[in-house]
Amino acid sequence: MTRNIIQTCLFASAILISASAVAGSLENLERERSIMVSHLLDADLNVAQRQEKIAFSKRRLADLERIALNDKALKESRSPLVLKVFKNYEMSFLVHSAAESGRSMSTHWLEGIGLSTSDLINARSTP
Amino acid sequence: MRHNRPTGSHRPFMMAALTGIALTLSGQALASSPPSWQPQISEKILVLPQKQLERAIQRDFAASPLASDMMNVDQQIASEVTNIQSLSENQHLYEGEAAIEVKHQVLAAKRAYIGLMGEQIGMKRKKLQTKLRLYRHLTRTARRNDSNLAARREITAAIDAAQQRAGTVESELREELFYSTNLPESKFGEDYAANRQAIESLRSAIANHPLNKADGSIDAPRNKIEELQRLAMSVEAQLAILDMEDEVLGHMAKLLSLDAMAFAEEVAEIAYLSNEEAPNDAEFRSPAAGVQLFVNF
Numbered sequence: 001m002t003r004n005i006i007q008t009c010l011f012a013s014a015i016l017i018s019a020s021a022v023a024g025s026l027e028n029l030e031r032e033r034s035i036m037v038s039h040l041l042d043a044d045l046n047v048a049q050r051q052e053k054i055a056f057s058k059r060r061l062a063d064l065e066r067i068a069l070n071d072k073a074l075k076e077s078r079s080p081l082v083l084k085v086f087k088n089y090e091m092s093f094l095v096h097s098a099a100e101s102g103r104s105m106s107t108h109w110l111e112g113i114g115l116s117t118s119d120l121i122n123a124r125s126t127p
Numbered sequence: 128m129r130h131n132r133p134t135g136s137h138r139p140f141m142m143a144a145l146t147g148i149a150l151t152l153s154g155q156a157l158a159s160s161p162p163s164w165q166p167q168i169s170e171k172i173l174v175l176p177q178k179q180l181e182r183a184i185q186r187d188f189a190a191s192p193l194a195s196d197m198m199n200v201d202q203q204i205a206s207e208v209t210n211i212q213s214l215s216e217n218q219h220l221y222e223g224e225a226a227i228e229v230k231h232q233v234l235a236a237k238r239a240y241i242g243l244m245g246e247q248i249g250m251k252r253k254k255l256q257t258k259l260r261l262y263r264h265l266t267r268t269a270r271r272n273d274s275n276l277a278a279r280r281e282i283t284a285a286i287d288a289a290q291q292r293a294g295t296v297e298s299e300l301r302e303e304l305f306y307s308t309n310l311p312e313s314k315f316g317e318d319y320a321a322n323r324q325a326i327e328s329l330r331s332a333i334a335n336h337p338l339n340k341a342d343g344s345i346d347a348p349r350n351k352i353e354e355l356q357r358l359a360m361s362v363e364a365q366l367a368i369l370d371m372e373d374e375v376l377g378h379m380a381k382l383l384s385l386d387a388m389a390f391a392e393e394v395a396e397i398a399y400l401s402n403e404e405a406p407n408d409a410e411f412r413s414p415a416a417g418v419q420l421f422v423n424f
Contacts, residue, residue: 058308
């Protein structure tokens with residue numbers, strides 16, 4: 001009985017510890033990334049507004065990516081989520097990987113999820 | 128019949144006396160405890176390169192009582208060697224009893240030399256065994272650290288790869304951000320760039336530091352565990368040499384005992400020859416030889 005309680009406590013503490021290790025830099029990065037994507041997909045914005053919002057978002061995102069890339073606490077983590085984020089560099093670190101590929105961040109993201117420019121043009125021309 | 132048993136008033140005095148004796152004896156026991164080396168070194172030395180690690184261990188040993196004792200014995204050995212050499216060189220200058228005395232002194236000096244050498248080998252063995260235990264302990268620690276690291280290795284590798292990729296586009300990214308967003312760089316961005324530049328220059332200075340040059344040979348150890356195993360192996364080799372030195376010392380002692388026996392025979396022969404000049408005891412064994420003693424009385 002006592003052993004079960006200890007095991008449950010250990011299990012719970014392990015989950016909480018790993019959760020706290022993941023939180024922080026990656027969580028902030030993910031929040032800003034979703035804001036940027038929401039701007040990108042927001043149909044109520046005109047081109048200029050979207051450009052402006054994405055520009056602000058991009059600057060913040062660049063800083064947050066640098067913070068996450070240099071977060072030493074993440075190296076101590078054993079979370080599969082952290083591994084997934086860094087393995088999927090193209091989609092996790094949008095600003096840096098877009099600069100690497102020489103494309104705009106929007107194009108980079110859209111191509112990352114499987115939508116090329118020609119796909120989008122074709123989709124528009126389809127009745 | 129009266130018994131001389133201690134009374135109640137005497138008991139505290141006896142207890143105090145016994146305690147005093149016990150303390151004195153334990154003090155003597157402590158004072159006569161053999162010198163040793165108990166490494167005071169931290170496990171943090173594992174992060175040091177091989178040469179520095181060895182130096183740190185050597186420094187720790189140099190501060191031990193065993194090291195100072197070894198140095199004293201070394202000095203005594205050196206003085207004995209000088210003594211033996213000077214006596215051997217001047218041996219031909221002496222004659223008679225003086226020559227025998229010199230020979231005796233040479234033998235005594237050689238015996239002292241063998242004794243000191245034996246003591247020195249014992250201390251060397253103690254030092255090497257402690258060093259071996261230390262290396263084995265460090266190897267176990269390194270292995271434990273390594274198994275902990277193995278679980279995180281994949282994440283670390285992924286992070287390192289991402290950092291490297293991001294690092295290659297950092298300067299282009301700064302320019303691109305400046306031109307594309309048409310916004311001033313954030314305070315974090317400025318500080319980040321300045322610190323990054325400082326870190327890069329320091330990293331390159333560390334990489335080019337002469338003390339940080341890795342052993343580039345084909346036979347260089349691949350990791351810390353292998354490095355420590357090789358150090359332990361070299362200590363074991365030194366212990367094997369000590370065993371051989373012990374054997375050499377044993378042969379020396381045997382030769383010295385033969386020399387001493389030859390010397391004893393020589394001294395006995397001289398004593399025998401000198402006794403021949405004195406009245407021969409054998410002559411008095413027959414009654415006829417003693418007649419003069421009686422006749423002249």
